[in-house]
Amino acid sequence: MGVLLARGRARRSGNGWWVGRVPGPASRYMDLNWRRVFRMGGVMKRIGTIYLRLASAALALGFSLPSLAAVERWKLNMTPGVTEVSRQVYDIHMTILWICIVIGVLVFGAMAVAIFRFRKSRGAVAATWSHNDKAEVVLTIVPVLILVAMAWPATQVLIHMADTRNAEMTIEVTGYQWKWGYRYVDSDVSFISSLARNSDDTRQLGSGLSPDQVKSYLLDVDRPLVIPADTKVRFVITSGDVIHSWWVPALGWKQDAIPGIINDQWTLVKEPGIYRGQCAELCGKDHGFMPIVVEVKPKTEFAQWLAAQQNPDAAAAAAAIATTAEPVAAAAAPGQG
Amino acid sequence: MAHDASAHRDEHGHDHKPHGFVNRWLYATNHKDIGTMYLVMALVMFFVGGLMAMVIRGELMYPGLQLVEPEFFNQMTTMHALVMIFGAVMPAFVGLANWMVPMMIGAPDMALPRMNNWSFWIMPFAFTVLLLPLALKVFFGIGAGGPAGGWTLYPPLSLQGGDSVAFTIFAVHMMGISSIMGAINIIATILNMRAPGMDLLKMPVFVWAWLITAFLLIAVMPVLAGAVTMLLTDKFFGTTFFSASGGGDPVMFQHIFWFFGHPEVYIMILPAFGVVSEIIPTFARKPLFGYKAMVYAIASIAFLSFIVWAHHMFTVGIPLGGELFFMYATMLIAVPTGIKVFNWVFTMWRGSMTFETPMLFALGFVIMFTIGGFSGLMLAIVPADFQYHDTYFVVAHFHYVLVTGAVFSIMAATYYWLPKWSGRMYNETLGKWHFWLSTVFVNLLFFPQHFLGLAGMPRRIPDYNVAFADWNLVSSIGGFGFGLSQLIFAYIVWDCVRNQSLAKAADRVWEGARGLEWTLPSPAPYHSFATPPVIEDRMLAHADVAH
Numbered sequence A: 001m002g003v004l005l006a007r008g009r010a011r012r013s014g015n016g017w018w019v020g021r022v023p024g025p026a027s028r029y030m031d032l033n034w035r036r037v038f039r040m041g042g043v044m045k046r047i048g049t050i051y052l053r054l055a056s057a058a059l060a061l062g063f064s065l066p067s068l069a070a071v072e073r074w075k076l077n078m079t080p081g082v083t084e085v086s087r088q089v090y091d092i093h094m095t096i097l098w099i100c101i102v103i104g105v106l107v108f109g110a111m112a113v114a115i116f117r118f119r120k121s122r123g124a125v126a127a128t129w130s131h132n133d134k135a136e137v138v139l140t141i142v143p144v145l146i147l148v149a150m151a152w153p154a155t156q157v158l159i160h161m162a163d164t165r166n167a168e169m170t171i172e173v174t175g176y177q178w179k180w181g182y183r184y185v186d187s188d189v190s191f192i193s194s195l196a197r198n199s200d201d202t203r204q205l206g207s208g209l210s211p212d213q214v215k216s217y218l219l220d221v222d223r224p225l226v227i228p229a230d231t232k233v234r235f236v237i238t239s240g241d242v243i244h245s246w247w248v249p250a251l252g253w254k255q256d257a258i259p260g261i262i263n264d265q266w267t268l269v270k271e272p273g274i275y276r277g278q279c280a281e282l283c284g285k286d287h288g289f290m291p292i293v294v295e296v297k298p299k300t301e302f303a304q305w306l307a308a309q310q311n312p313d314a315a316a317a318a319a320a321i322a323t324t325a326e327p328v329a330a331a332a333a334p335g336q337g
Numbered sequence B: 001m002a003h004d005a006s007a008h009r010d011e012h013g014h015d016h017k018p019h020g021f022v023n024r025w026l027y028a029t030n031h032k033d034i035g036t037m038y039l040v041m042a043l044v045m046f047f048v049g050g051l052m053a054m055v056i057r058g059e060l061m062y063p064g065l066q067l068v069e070p071e072f073f074n075q076m077t078t079m080h081a082l083v084m085i086f087g088a089v090m091p092a093f094v095g096l097a098n099w100m101v102p103m104m105i106g107a108p109d110m111a112l113p114r115m116n117n118w119s120f121w122i123m124p125f126a127f128t129v130l131l132l133p134l135a136l137k138v139f140f141g142i143g144a145g146g147p148a149g150g151w152t153l154y155p156p157l158s159l160q161g162g163d164s165v166a167f168t169i170f171a172v173h174m175m176g177i178s179s180i181m182g183a184i185n186i187i188a189t190i191l192n193m194r195a196p197g198m199d200l201l202k203m204p205v206f207v208w209a210w211l212i213t214a215f216l217l218i219a220v221m222p223v224l225a226g227a228v229t230m231l232l233t234d235k236f237f238g239t240t241f242f243s244a245s246g247g248g249d250p251v252m253f254q255h256i257f258w259f260f261g262h263p264e265v266y267i268m269i270l271p272a273f274g275v276v277s278e279i280i281p282t283f284a285r286k287p288l289f290g291y292k293a294m295v296y297a298i299a300s301i302a303f304l305s306f307i308v309w310a311h312h313m314f315t316v317g318i319p320l321g322g323e324l325f326f327m328y329a330t331m332l333i334a335v336p337t338g339i340k341v342f343n344w345v346f347t348m349w350r351g352s353m354t355f356e357t358p359m360l361f362a363l364g365f366v367i368m369f370t371i372g373g374f375s376g377l378m379l380a381i382v383p384a385d386f387q388y389h390d391t392y393f394v395v396a397h398f399h400y401v402l403v404t405g406a407v408f409s410i411m412a413a414t415y416y417w418l419p420k421w422s423g424r425m426y427n428e429t430l431g432k433w434h435f436w437l438s439t440v441f442v443n444l445l446f447f448p449q450h451f452l453g454l455a456g457m458p459r460r461i462p463d464y465n466v467a468f469a470d471w472n473l474v475s476s477i478g479g480f481g482f483g484l485s486q487l488i489f490a491y492i493v494w495d496c497v498r499n500q501s502l503a504k505a506a507d508r509v510w511e512g513a514r515g516l517e518w519t520l521p522s523p524a525p526y527h528s529f530a531t532p533p534v535i536e537d538r539m540l541a542h543a544d545v546a547h
């Protein structure tokens, strides 16, 4: 599917499927001429086109091929993330999910049995009872006990998450329409992080470019936030205009960025890596286009990076000498899903 | 109505319907006519909102933008929600109440028929005002289009909208007035106009559910009106209720909005509980299990719905104690909700079931509403909600409770009572097709949205990373299928009302049906119960007062 999508989007010219060769359902799909579609004008016409394409799309589903890009597709579940907190959140999620599944199997199972056994066509005769006080009491108390069992670990985790004390560094995060501002409060480093150029070009209506060809489409930025590994980092989060929400799933939480209000949260990532997220609160037309990238560096590398930011001239000199690439977005982004 | 008892028997011969369109419909005071108008309007709005959903699913079918600009996409999500909530689901339930409450309690009409007229006729104007900015933009290219800040109208974003803000707020005010008047009417009818012998604890659960819902409406619609009025003055008259720069607080809006908003979601589901509690006993041919428990469960859900609002705001930065309180209170709602589900299953147990279309929709409701209840319970767990919030997981949750919950129950109710309304049996084969197609497609549409949300896809975005492509495609295919399947519904209703050759419905349309409405002829005469009926317990579904 990924390949099919990629080709279909990337192709800028060629005949529409309605006039060209029609070798098979898969290539019909690929040959769709988007330019043509846009020129048809009117939203209504475009919807009509979507309906037309439905049949071929359904067929194309059958021809799914693994995507070339290393993207995890058909993903079903929450990420366990990369912090202690995110793993606790994941565990709670799985616990309540399983409790719900078990209750669901019992209730729906009982329904299935009833639907199968007590049908008139099998000669079932209706009983006349209409209440059973014991059953009502049991079915009130048992759920309460289950709820307590769920609330207990949830409370523990919540208390843990709310403790922002003893942070080793503080970063101020400010949401803007439609980018993020980061400020390292203890040093005077601050910068703006916005959607990476190639994603931005591709996402324009009728760009003719394929999202499959863009690494980390819509999840990449020009300048990622850099934080040290193995350090308790406190975030103070606010906004310069409307409400946004700062969310990196691998860290296990999101927190609203609200003008006039400062919220705080914290994280402690053990392993260096690159973690991606998005704004989660509707903030206007480009709400879908203000991603978040957090790059976690080993402590010493982070210290070097921060020093370089504080003194850009020295950094430039250092970069000229060093043969290793400057580890910011440009170098870090490729290779990531 | 000066009929004597014998005239009441054969009054469908001479109904005294007002003549002429204006007299009959514009000046309508008859509860059945007004009910019909509400239901027709709801169906129209269902398709209007549905078209918007098709645009949304069309855009989300593939990664990349293909159909619409992001700004227009946001207008679609905003208007889709407003139209479906205020235009389709709520009016449909009010329509059902208008038709059925008087007939179920043995009253000749609603208590306040002229106010009833007024509550209905405000609605078409409200929706004209609501839809106007969007319609002007789409059809004539005038203006900037409709509101785009989400149905929740959170400031400061919603205040960035243009003049459409004023239109939306004015429309919300009108809808609120209409709802409050409708609610007053329902309460007055139920409390004052029950036939002798229709004790409160013998009333059909549908009537109970609506009585409680009406109190919720009266309690919270003014709160919404207050919230949007403050938005209005913030936008146009320089106040700063919700602006931090002037000493206000954007979070305060959310508190006020959700103090309305959470009871509002129960306003949309309690009548559904009522409908399902009527239908399942009928087709199981067995009395509702635990009638009293069912009524108390509805009442306690209504009470709890006032103290859980901040579960929509777990990520705004509420203090720990607040988070814990709202988490526990929200989890508590699962208890009475669970009682309802268990009791429906117990009602089926040892029954003698048949599976006509209303029953199919009711069973679909029980299963799929419960799935929505499970995700609701998961969303109540604050640490987990830090991940779920504002993702497609929430979208999946509320569509399970609203589409396969509220909307399915409205369809079940329509099939259940349509023969009583029209006097003819609808096309059962098509009805079953409608059910099965709807059920298959609606699950294709919404179940994968759980996966998308868990995988990290935020809600209200027009475009996404390719990792989300596959489930979005599945969801869109489900969406188009579900949308198309609803045309069958429109056809069935139209056919049942118009097609003279369909079989005539019996008075007691369904073998197991109990309740006063089934003692009336089919179609129900224009004026029913002009003289109060003599109620015998065997007529009623819930005459077993002790329980």
Ligand code: HEM
Residues within 6 Å of the ligand: B152, B265, B266, B268, B269, B311, B312, B330, B331, B333, B334, B337, B372, B373, B374, B375, B376, B377, B379, B380, B385, B388, B389, B390, B394, B397, B398, B401, B402, B405, B406
């Ligand atoms: C078992 C009962 C229920 C529980 C515990 C529950 C819980 C929740 C929670 C915690 C949220 C907030 C999720 C978030 O934004 O992070 C939510 C959202 C929502 N729920 Fe429920 N819910 C329940 C039943 C219902 C019912 C019956 C309806 C409507 C018929 C409903 C409609 C909604 C809607 C519309 C939203 C989303 C509002 C929005 O943000 O646009 N829920 N629910």
Ligand SMILES: [Cu+2]
Residues within 6 Å of the ligand: A243, A244, A245, A279, A280, A281, A282, A283, A284, A286, A287, A288, A290
């Ligand atoms: Cu945003």
Ligand SMILES: [Cu+2]
Residues within 6 Å of the ligand: B261, B262, B265, B308, B309, B311, B312
């Ligand atoms: Cu709620």
